[in-house]
Amino acid sequence: MEILIALIIATLAGAGIFLTLKARTYPIVLGLTLLAYAVNLFLFSMGRLQVNMPPVLREGVSAYTDPLPQALVLTAIVISFGMTAFVVVLALRARHELGNDHVDGVEIMHKAGENQ
Amino acid sequence: MYIKREKLFAWYEKKLGHVDARIPYGALLDSCFALAHRVHGVLHRGNLQTSVYSFIGAALVMGLIGFTYGDGPLFGQRAFMPVDWISIIVTAGLMIAAFGTVRFHQKRLLALVVIGMVGLIVSLIFIKFSAPDLALTQLSVEVVTVVLILLALYYLPATTPHEPFKNKVKYDTAFAVLGGLGVFVLTLAVLTREYTTIGDYFLANSLTGGGGTNVVNVILVDFRGFDTLGEIVVLGIAGIGIFAMLQGLKLYAPPCNEEGIVWSRDAHPHIMQSLLRLMMPIMLLVAVYIFLRGHNLPGGGFIAGLIAAIGLIVQYLANGIEWTTKRLNFDKHYLIAYGVLIAALTGLVSMLLGYPFLTSAFTHVDWPIVGEFEVASAIAFDLGVFLVVVGSTVMILVQLGKLSLGSHKLTDKTLQAKEEK
């Protein structure tokens, strides 16, 4: 099971890295989102994976999973939401200021109609 | 030497008189500058890619080097959990979705839909591995993020053009594969090792010290409430920063999508309008319910805030910006300000009583029908969290939505100009 999780995290990280290396703002946003998923799963899995042991105290149950990584991931999810929103709006601002959605504002000649 | 000085002077005049020390000095100086320019020009192209490549490269190299310290084995001895078929299918599904996002990233709307799928599967993973709070949060953040990116996509080109450099795709793939491999090794390296954690303290003291049974929520608003305070400040700053960035922004929105089908500019669909207007009080009620139960069952300020925010945002979506703005007329800056203030004041109160900032207290309350339950002061903190989440999320999305008011006028003008040509 741990191998599956590691595979998932690795795939998300790899896909995220690939997209973040693109030269347009939109793929970068998607890439950063995938990287955020990867790191949230990673941080979560640091509590070691347990099934059916949610950290909600109940009568008669004594085994719970580690609650701390979950709290950390919750914080991380919300913070990266704020950051995602910021970078999306920045991408729009850059579109306005630079005239296109290339990260360096470079105008590359393409077939007409593809660039706006 | 003094006796011979006449001869020395003459020799100097003949051989070295024409040598002006300033010339080699100047040449040396210029060559220094030239060297500096050349080295500098190679490294600094002023583009983002150099930074990202070097960062990821540095991270990979440093991680690799780190593993060479000590003589321990790469992986530990901890036993793995058994695998079941559903997990394999889900893993395969997620990997396909991730690859799909990459493969189809040039069709932007499609990529967004696929990423939504990835997010849903991540929520499922959280549920499977005993994290109900996380699954709820991931789900609600996912909804808001997709709405956000959709709003932005309206103004961005609908497709990503191909890279002009063929080799770039190869480099990028190489980096991605190496990065993924590194993360794979790192994850397994940790998961195969045992550890002792301070988490047990939180499990032991959540009820007795914090007054709640949802340990994750108690950590968030009590044990590590300071982190949460920082987190809502981040949200607040994001909202304010976005507001500042959108000042004076006018963007051209294409009148048709990539296949030439004109976007509908008609009024919003009636079914959506009436249904969503009816649902708003229900959504807000759900939000309040989740908020109140957060200390003892999965829920809490964040999730409640996001649900309430979604409830408000769909009103904008269903009824249009102008209609909803007339009715939801409060300045969201103040929601954020009040939220942070309430959260910070909760912490301050304990200071006035002689305890450190953010010390919480709880009592037992006995109500006739409901029975006995615990009320913690952390709920006031959670209220602050709730307000900030609602304020900043609604502010961000409404500001983005308001862009469309300006852009429609811009689009009309551009269309008119084209027609006149």
Added chain:
Amino acid sequence: MTHVAILPILLPLFGAVMVLFAKVMSHKTQQALSFALTTLLVFLNIWLFYTVLTKGGATYQLGNWEAPFGISLVLDGLSVTMLLLTSVLALASLWYAVITKIDGANVHFHVLFQMQLFGINGAFLTGDVFNLFVFFEILLIASYSLLLYGHGRERTKAGLHYVVINLVGSTLFLFAIGTLYGILGTLNIADMALQVSKLHPDNVNVVAAAGLMLLVVFGLKAAMFPLYFWLPGAYARTSAPVAALFAIMTKVGVYSIIRVHGTVFGTEAGYLSFFHAPWVLFLGILTLVLAAFGTMSAKALKEQVAYLVLGSVATLLIAIGINTPQALSGGLYYMVHSTVVAGGFFLLADTLASLRGKYSDSIEKTPPFGRMIFSGSVFFAFAVAMAGMPPLSGFFGKMMILSGALEGEHVGLVYTTVLVAGLFVIIALTRTGSQIFYDTSTDEPFLKEQVRFSQFYPALSLLLISACLVLFANPISTFTDQVAAMLYDTKGYMDFVLHPTMEGR
């Protein structure tokens, strides 16, 4: 229960909320409020500094949960120095922003400014590594907004680069924290040091990998090679008060290396004790060389000052990498000096740019401009300070670092790099000075731009502080020696945080 440790964090937090509520009031009121808050912060930090000097430091357990379970704040010699430095620099930049009306007609600048201070102060005080992450995010997002304030094509482009690279950096930060938690099981820095001291030999490699990844993250903030490419663009293209404030932001990265790596991988870490130091040294040397080249290639003054900041941070990294208390003490002195001077230099560059009208701050011959002699002399003073020449504080700082290097390894390499880089910086600054002030062309008429003389005041006051650093060099260096000795006493730090008693630090 003394609440002193949390005050530098609470003041800007409540201040930001107050300024946000002041949205309805006049702009002058908002400015006055923001100014008053920052001045109050300076006085608070002076008082805290005095308290730490006389009574020793303090820890603070948030939520009244004992360490390592709750979040700890640690107020000691190092954190209080950084706090005081930040607030002084912030006051000068705010002063300049208000004088030049860069803060615009709305309240956002001041709210963001106070939030930025909240983030920076929190980062300097926290004793918990995830809390450090949260404060990093706060100071980063505030800096994104401040950097982009005022819009503009080049600014937005530089801002986009800065934001994206830092988002990638934050992701790596979480990977590193996660790995460390996964093995050590704790987030409190002192407790992490304790766990590392008890680390099973089989786990050394994972912890080392996490430690080096964390170094990459802090190195991104501290603009260490190869992670510094964002710095020149970001610093040169934003508004001057923001650039001046950013002089402290790179120091947050340096501080984190000293605090986190210096404790977790400190004297108690066994095999991993200070294993990061050689890396910091070599990368710092490389950064210094490249910074010198950058200083020489710069075409505009603000860009040049950005490379000077890079060079000063590189010198600090070298001081840490040398790994002796004497070098660290010199590094602390130099940190104070370089932050103050760099901030002032940015403000001066902006004033010069306004004086030269359409030529702005480019390094080329221009006709004579107003207040040339005065600004030229101020420039000269700053150049001397920045280049590390006597009689200003840079010289003493470098001297202390170099004499500390004698006890360490790689003496020859360090001396050569620092001295040659210093020479190149002097050459570059001389050329700039002569191009801007000396070599004026007479074909075009006198540039008649006017600036109010008060625009010079913030820069001059920072220069004054540099002069004070020299006048009081002896007591200050005694203080930095004490702080450095304390920083090499990891066991002491661990006891201080995990088993607090009545004794201070």
